Amino acid sequence: MIDISQKSVVYREAVAYGRIKLRRSTIEAIRKGLVEKGDPLLVASIAGIQAAKMTPQLLPMCHPIELTNVDVKCFIEDEDHVACRARVKAIARTGVEMEALTAVSVALLNVWDMVKKLEKDERGLYPETAIEKIIVEEKVKKEG
Amino acid sequence: MIDISQKSVVYREAVAYGRIKLRRSTIEAIRKGLVEKGDPLLVASIAGIQAAKMTPQLLPMCHPIELTNVDVKCFIEDEDHVACRARVKAIARTGVEMEALTAVSVALLNVWDMVKKLEKDERGLYPETAIEKIIVEEKVKKEG
Amino acid sequence: MIDISQKSVVYREAVAYGRIKLRRSTIEAIRKGLVEKGDPLLVASIAGIQAAKMTPQLLPMCHPIELTNVDVKCFIEDEDHVACRARVKAIARTGVEMEALTAVSVALLNVWDMVKKLEKDERGLYPETAIEKIIVEEKVKKEG
Amino acid sequence: MIDISQKSVVYREAVAYGRIKLRRSTIEAIRKGLVEKGDPLLVASIAGIQAAKMTPQLLPMCHPIELTNVDVKCFIEDEDHVACRARVKAIARTGVEMEALTAVSVALLNVWDMVKKLEKDERGLYPETAIEKIIVEEKVKKEG
Amino acid sequence: MIDISQKSVVYREAVAYGRIKLRRSTIEAIRKGLVEKGDPLLVASIAGIQAAKMTPQLLPMCHPIELTNVDVKCFIEDEDHVACRARVKAIARTGVEMEALTAVSVALLNVWDMVKKLEKDERGLYPETAIEKIIVEEKVKKEG
Amino acid sequence: MIDISQKSVVYREAVAYGRIKLRRSTIEAIRKGLVEKGDPLLVASIAGIQAAKMTPQLLPMCHPIELTNVDVKCFIEDEDHVACRARVKAIARTGVEMEALTAVSVALLNVWDMVKKLEKDERGLYPETAIEKIIVEEKVKKEG
Numbered sequence: 001m002i003d004i005s006q007k008s009v010v011y012r013e014a015v016a017y018g019r020i021k022l023r024r025s026t027i028e029a030i031r032k033g034l035v036e037k038g039d040p041l042l043v044a045s046i047a048g049i050q051a052a053k054m055t056p057q058l059l060p061m062c063h064p065i066e067l068t069n070v071d072v073k074c075f076i077e078d079e080d081h082v083a084c085r086a087r088v089k090a091i092a093r094t095g096v097e098m099e100a101l102t103a104v105s106v107a108l109l110n111v112w113d114m115v116k117k118l119e120k121d122e123r124g125l126y127p128e129t130a131i132e133k134i135i136v137e138e139k140v141k142k143e144g
Numbered sequence: 145m146i147d148i149s150q151k152s153v154v155y156r157e158a159v160a161y162g163r164i165k166l167r168r169s170t171i172e173a174i175r176k177g178l179v180e181k182g183d184p185l186l187v188a189s190i191a192g193i194q195a196a197k198m199t200p201q202l203l204p205m206c207h208p209i210e211l212t213n214v215d216v217k218c219f220i221e222d223e224d225h226v227a228c229r230a231r232v233k234a235i236a237r238t239g240v241e242m243e244a245l246t247a248v249s250v251a252l253l254n255v256w257d258m259v260k261k262l263e264k265d266e267r268g269l270y271p272e273t274a275i276e277k278i279i280v281e282e283k284v285k286k287e288g
Numbered sequence: 289m290i291d292i293s294q295k296s297v298v299y300r301e302a303v304a305y306g307r308i309k310l311r312r313s314t315i316e317a318i319r320k321g322l323v324e325k326g327d328p329l330l331v332a333s334i335a336g337i338q339a340a341k342m343t344p345q346l347l348p349m350c351h352p353i354e355l356t357n358v359d360v361k362c363f364i365e366d367e368d369h370v371a372c373r374a375r376v377k378a379i380a381r382t383g384v385e386m387e388a389l390t391a392v393s394v395a396l397l398n399v400w401d402m403v404k405k406l407e408k409d410e411r412g413l414y415p416e417t418a419i420e421k422i423i424v425e426e427k428v429k430k431e432g
Numbered sequence: 433m434i435d436i437s438q439k440s441v442v443y444r445e446a447v448a449y450g451r452i453k454l455r456r457s458t459i460e461a462i463r464k465g466l467v468e469k470g471d472p473l474l475v476a477s478i479a480g481i482q483a484a485k486m487t488p489q490l491l492p493m494c495h496p497i498e499l500t501n502v503d504v505k506c507f508i509e510d511e512d513h514v515a516c517r518a519r520v521k522a523i524a525r526t527g528v529e530m531e532a533l534t535a536v537s538v539a540l541l542n543v544w545d546m547v548k549k550l551e552k553d554e555r556g557l558y559p560e561t562a563i564e565k566i567i568v569e570e571k572v573k574k575e576g
Numbered sequence: 577m578i579d580i581s582q583k584s585v586v587y588r589e590a591v592a593y594g595r596i597k598l599r600r601s602t603i604e605a606i607r608k609g610l611v612e613k614g615d616p617l618l619v620a621s622i623a624g625i626q627a628a629k630m631t632p633q634l635l636p637m638c639h640p641i642e643l644t645n646v647d648v649k650c651f652i653e654d655e656d657h658v659a660c661r662a663r664v665k666a667i668a669r670t671g672v673e674m675e676a677l678t679a680v681s682v683a684l685l686n687v688w689d690m691v692k693k694l695e696k697d698e699r700g701l702y703p704e705t706a707i708e709k710i711i712v713e714e715k716v717k718k719e720g
Numbered sequence: 721m722i723d724i725s726q727k728s729v730v731y732r733e734a735v736a737y738g739r740i741k742l743r744r745s746t747i748e749a750i751r752k753g754l755v756e757k758g759d760p761l762l763v764a765s766i767a768g769i770q771a772a773k774m775t776p777q778l779l780p781m782c783h784p785i786e787l788t789n790v791d792v793k794c795f796i797e798d799e800d801h802v803a804c805r806a807r808v809k810a811i812a813r814t815g816v817e818m819e820a821l822t823a824v825s826v827a828l829l830n831v832w833d834m835v836k837k838l839e840k841d842e843r844g845l846y847p848e849t850a851i852e853k854i855i856v857e858e859k860v861k862k863e864g
Contacts, residue, residue: 003809005789038205047334053488090437186762213580335491346479346486348479348626386545400533419450427557500724501724635826699859702856708852711846712845
């Protein structure tokens with residue numbers, strides 16, 4: 001773990017993005033509200049917020065931080081993809097991109113979990129499902 | 145949450161795979177053991193195992209399961225990528241692919257966290273870093 | 289903690305119910321989807337499911353159990369109340385009523401948290417808000 | 433989650449109260465120290481303190497806060513009720529009433545869990561047991 | 577993590593023991609019930625039970641197990657020591673000695689935490705306090 | 721829990737130390753990298769860092785603190801012992817010695833867990849294994 005004792009407390013913000021490739025029929029089912037387990041986009045958003053707060057438990061080298069805001073939006077990006085974008089804020093000694101990335105990763109896992117039944121083939125495998133891309137889109141660091 | 149009360153307890157196994165795109169210089173630093181925070185592959189493997197056990201906390205619709213084995217391997221795949229593969233086993237009423245996917249996702253987040261310093265540009269952004277692909281590779285379901 | 293080593297593994301089910309008194313205007317806002325933070329009934333349901341799984345961490349004398357189903361429904365009961373009902377199932381050596389009660393309690397706390405702004409008076413207090421009643425409604429114990 | 437980045441850090445305090453209806457014979461057993469599993473008032477108080485610290489994990493929209501004090505008192509209120517009162521303090525950007533309410537709720541669940549055996553009827557149900565009332569009693573917000 | 581998928585489910589029991597060296601005046605204060613923060617023996621016992629259930633989160637290579645009983649006793653052993661003994665039981669594929677050792681270790685840490693004020697010297701150090709010994713005393717493995 | 725609301729926020733540091741007695745053959749196996757489950761010193765260090773962050777969950781009377789650094793080193797001390805030393809830092813209202821002690825305790829438990837197979841006798845007991853000593857070595861408190 002990096003020693004951040006001497007770093008100054010400043011405003012931090014980070015935005016991460018990620019997406020999952022799904023079957024068109026699954027995207028259609030989400031759009032029409034036909035997923036048996038509930039609305040994947042909503043469950044994923046809430047689970048993503050929770051995950052951001054669990055980052056220091058998931059990443060051994062991550063510092064515990066009092067996040068001042070976590071916002072996670074999951075949405076149908078196009079006919080093949082659901083995407084998630086997480087914005088995390090804190091007044092802290094270190095950046096919050098890992099929290100944003102964790103929120104996105106866990107949100108996407110939840111999308112997958114919610115539509116498992118629709119994505120499985122007859123062997124129980126997921127020939128078309130893939131979390132395709134998780135990146136950091138933006139970072140802000142502003143002295144008081 | 146799906147009701148699995150009536151499902152039979154059988155042997156389950158699942159393998160998930162994922163990879164992260166890193167700078168060649170970062171891959172080189174990992175290979176040579178020059179990453180300041182420690183060995184990313186090792187920390188990621190251990191964190192991945194821990195994450196598999198935290199799956200029901202991260203995925204609201206996931207059932208708590210007594211996993212009988214979690215194995216996470218992180219390795220340099222080629223000069224541009226570190227990959228992780230997680231194999232999870234259980235004697236349970238439901239499959240363990242979400243546990244394997246969670247292990248891989250969190251392992252990859254830890255790789256990123258460990259090499260942040262080497263991947264950042266002057267604005268603190270990560271122009272080249274991306275978790276590129278997370279999939280289920282294999283599933284086994286064997287009646288006792 | 290009670291020693292349940294000698295108890296037999298049987299099918300268990302428990303239903304708990306609880307309700308929260310809110311302002312009529314708040315109930316109206318929920319009904320119309322006007323709560324700024326999101327849909328309180330939905331967030332509460334998901335948080336209730338998560339809480340059921342955390343019961344052994346919240347109750348020191350509670351045994352860890354592999355729950356096979358948790359179902360939490362939050363709904364507008366009448367013009368003054370939101371109610372939650374949780375049904376929990378397991379094949380286990382001990383009953384699951386504490387898991388159901390925990391799910392309901394935490395779901396109701398989440399309803400409160402989601403509508404804080406609408407329930408506060410000018411001093412920041414909640415003169416009308418109260419979790420009024422949490423009970424066990426039903427229990428099933430069925431030999432295999 | 434509300435964005436509290438711009439809110440000022442001030443002293444916060446909140447007091448929550450709740451009570452559980454029990455059989456008179458159970459209250460008597462608690463008073464005489466005859467509850468087999470241990471002292472329900474004490475276990476409940478400790479579990480309530482722990483719960484206050486777990487609030488951000490239980491309530492998705494709650495911010496993580498460095499609490500400076502949690503005090504939980506559980507006591508026999510009258511011949512039919514055990515009551516709990518929780519006082520929570522923090523120097524923070526947001527109020528701590530949800531932490532106090534969570535402490536009280538979980539403390540009361542623990543009282544129930546500790547006296548289950550004394551409250552159950554022959555079908556394993558709890559015809560007389562009920563968490564009856566959980567409210568916020570007091571809030572303080574003091575500029576430094 | 578060892579693969580225990582092929583191991584048979586049998587009755588397991590383990591007992592761990594540990595002790596902490598304290599000042600005689602502290603032992604005296606515990607005996608007389610004069611510790612300001614509450615009864616260290618009681619708080620330590622409850623925290624020890626909780627810790628046993630958290631073992632898989634604390635030890636990466638430990639399997640999650642449905643413990644059927646955790647019993648932790650903390651007691652004044654002699655005029656210089658408080659001791660803790662934890663007995664853990666499960667019907668499981670692997671032994672429970674790590675759970676018993678974790679319960680004892682965390683119980684002893686809680687004893688320390690509860691009497692910090694009485695053990696500190698003027699520099700805030702603990703010249704006499706030491707957790708002296710943690711061992712496994714007993715193990716049982718019984719085919720059904 | 722002690723009320724620390726009025727305490728000033730200052731730089732804090734604490735160092736804890738502990739050691740475990742192992743068989744010489746086990747120490748030799750660790751030195752030669754022959755432990756089947758992986759490198760005990762490394763896994764123990766990472767688990768110790770994680771444990772420091774979990775201190776408020778393990779110790780009911782402990783305050784949640786934003787740690788600015790946790791450093792855990794596990795090493796072969798002599799032919800009979802593995803030792804761990806943890807240094808914890810924070811800018812906080814209360815000391816961090818419990819966090820350092822928790823890190824050391826859990827690190828030592830992990831060393832034990834990693835070498836179980838090498839330390840067990842034919843009855844599955846550990847006649848020679850013992851966590852022998854856990855102490856606070858150093859504390860710093862520095863006004864800003």
